[in-house]
Amino acid sequence: MDKEKLIIKAFLNELNGDDGAVIKNWCLSKDLFFENVHFKREWLSLEQIASKAMLVNISDAIVMNAVPRYALLGLALPKNLNENQIKDLQRGFLKTAKKFGIKIIGGDTISNEKIDISITLLSKIRKKAIYRKGLKIGHLLAFTGELGQSLKGLELLQKGGSLEAKHRFIKPKLRKDFFYKIANKVVCAMDISDGLSKDLSRLLELNQLGISWFKTLDFYELYSGEEYEILFAFEKKDKEFIEKMAQKYKLKLNIFGQAVKGKYEFRGKEHHF
Amino acid sequence: MDKEKLIIKAFLNELNGDDGAVIKNWCLSKDLFFENVHFKREWLSLEQIASKAMLVNISDAIVMNAVPRYALLGLALPKNLNENQIKDLQRGFLKTAKKFGIKIIGGDTISNEKIDISITLLSKIRKKAIYRKGLKIGHLLAFTGELGQSLKGLELLQKGGSLEAKHRFIKPKLRKDFFYKIANKVVCAMDISDGLSKDLSRLLELNQLGISWFKTLDFYELYSGEEYEILFAFEKKDKEFIEKMAQKYKLKLNIFGQAVKGKYEFRGKEHHF
Structure with missing residues (x-):
């Protein structure tokens, strides 16, 4: 353990x-x-x-x-x-x-x-708290924005490079307005601090469910930590509303899978300096 | 500064x-x-x-x-x-x-x-919060228990000695029951974490008052930090009640001075390892 x-x-x-x-x-x-x-x-x-x-x-x-x-x-x-x-x-x-x-x-x-x-x-x-618990079979899993830049920035820093002040590793972008707007349709959520793969495994383990993937994510999307994008889930019937709100807030929305029976095992490792 | x-x-x-x-x-x-x-x-x-x-x-x-x-x-x-x-x-x-x-x-x-x-x-x-602010001319200043053991214990440790598990430096004694009992008569309070002299100077400075001493305190009483005894003040009319409660809770009560016009300057120094 x-x-x-x-x-x-x-x-x-x-x-x-x-x-x-x-x-x-x-x-x-x-x-x-x-x-x-x-x-x-x-x-x-x-x-x-x-x-x-x-x-x-x-x-x-x-x-x-x-x-x-x-x-x-x-x-x-x-x-x-x-x-x-x-x-x-x-x-x-x-x-x-x-x-x-x-x-x-x-x-x-x-x-x-x-x-x-x-x-x-x-x-x-606000109206009610959103927890990590609450995922049910059939719920869609999504994350906001684009993942990977934080780890890429970290790698550059570790090689002696430097980053612009607005780089995500320096200044995480928080999705406050969008998330508050869709909050009453969100069934569970957490921020992505240790990498999507690791954080998703926590979410699925807690809810005792697995995932059916809609797409293949690359190494950086899966393993970049300190992204502070939001991993969340919602019912299929709310997909259209949530996509519309993402458009309104000019935000990339990635609906990457669906909760299914089963379990997800984390196979990667967390990055450490 | x-x-x-x-x-x-x-x-x-x-x-x-x-x-x-x-x-x-x-x-x-x-x-x-x-x-x-x-x-x-x-x-x-x-x-x-x-x-x-x-x-x-x-x-x-x-x-x-x-x-x-x-x-x-x-x-x-x-x-x-x-x-x-x-x-x-x-x-x-x-x-x-x-x-x-x-x-x-x-x-x-x-x-x-x-x-x-x-x-x-x-x-x-509880009923109402007690702040550091609230001291007025004429209020009596007191501390609970005996001060000095924490610094003495620290000195012993620094010389390579060891302390009993119940020593105050290991396990501060908190005066919860007594203090809650007298709380509605207390006009201001703080715990003694940096030594009576230093903490008293903060209390007096904040309230823009000085002190008329009733007794002479020794070096250890003035400068021993991490005591977690309580420095507090109350009106003269409540002295008897507070003394009675101290007796009831088998607690030494030290009424060491009275708030007066003027200012108190801290002359000692905080102890550091």
Whole structure:
């Protein structure tokens, strides 16, 4: 059993396992964003680091059909950061918080050897929360946008290259407006953080179902992590509406399969630096 | 300006600055508990590390007059921890959560070089929240218990000694029952995490007041951090009630001063490893 599974199993109860936990009409989510685990200092500017730390957390709230409202920041920062560097980090947090209407309400700051960020979001659930559970035989499986760029960007960085500020690996594109619009037709969803193949396997395992593929996806589509596109499912009767909304929001929609009896086994491996 | 101040200032708004942030009738708090910042592996067992990480967070909720209900765990764990070591950590989280009626509802786990823990608590506010703000001239200042043991324990550990499992540095004593009982008479409060002198200076600065001392405190009482005793204030007319409750809960109560016009300047320094 891998370590993450071991830990999840140990703490599992009826509230765990989704991108966020639902308490009354609030969604609570928490993601870590640690130096040398999620990023390297030479790859992203400090403002970009702070902004991406916020975005990967906001992504969790969106896929739960919740509107992020408040954030707590846990910041472990190296002693040698100077005032300008701290201001760069601040700018990243504050600009992204402002863009999404989030108020930073507290947190904790300590000195550390590297930049390790922990963000907790308190998000208001819209009409009803969307969970990972809820998939039934016959539901269509889809993801938003195009997958692969994040891993391609990472590979370039690892070879010493650099990326444009708007590259997905630097600044994930979140599908807030489109997803809120279709949310009442969505039966289950999660964001794609560890690669479609891995995340799909989690979704199918949880719902004890398999998939009948409509198309062949390539290596990058299957294994690129940190995409923060949305993996979701819906009933066939809503296909037309969802396709229309994708068009309206100028979004590529990939309906790649259908839930069937059976099970899906993950055969790839997660990428690590 | 020190780094913490710089950061607090950058993110400050009307909701920041207390041990927790109040949203409707909930209190949200977050404390980091990082290896080589807050503890060394040779000082505490893994179960003790997890338990203390929970306790320092629960302390924040108690001083806000809130009852901790839900926790999110952010765990960055070294790859070389084995299954038994992970179970030891789990035991610490779960036993302490159970003791205080807390449900662990989610979080995030990653591989890291050291054990870095970030906990977020969602706590239900009892009748009303208690803030750091609220001190007025004439209010009596007090702390619970005895201060100094935490720093003495730390010094012993730094010299290569070891501490009993029940030592305060290993397992802070929280004053939940007493504090909830007197809460409606408390005008402001915070826990003593950085030493009475430092924390008192924060309280007085925030309330723009000074202190008239009733007694002389020694070095350890003033400068011992991570005590998690409670620094609080109340009106003179409630002194008798509070003293009676301290007796009832077999707790030492130290009424050490009175709020006066003026300002208090912190002259000591925080202890760091």
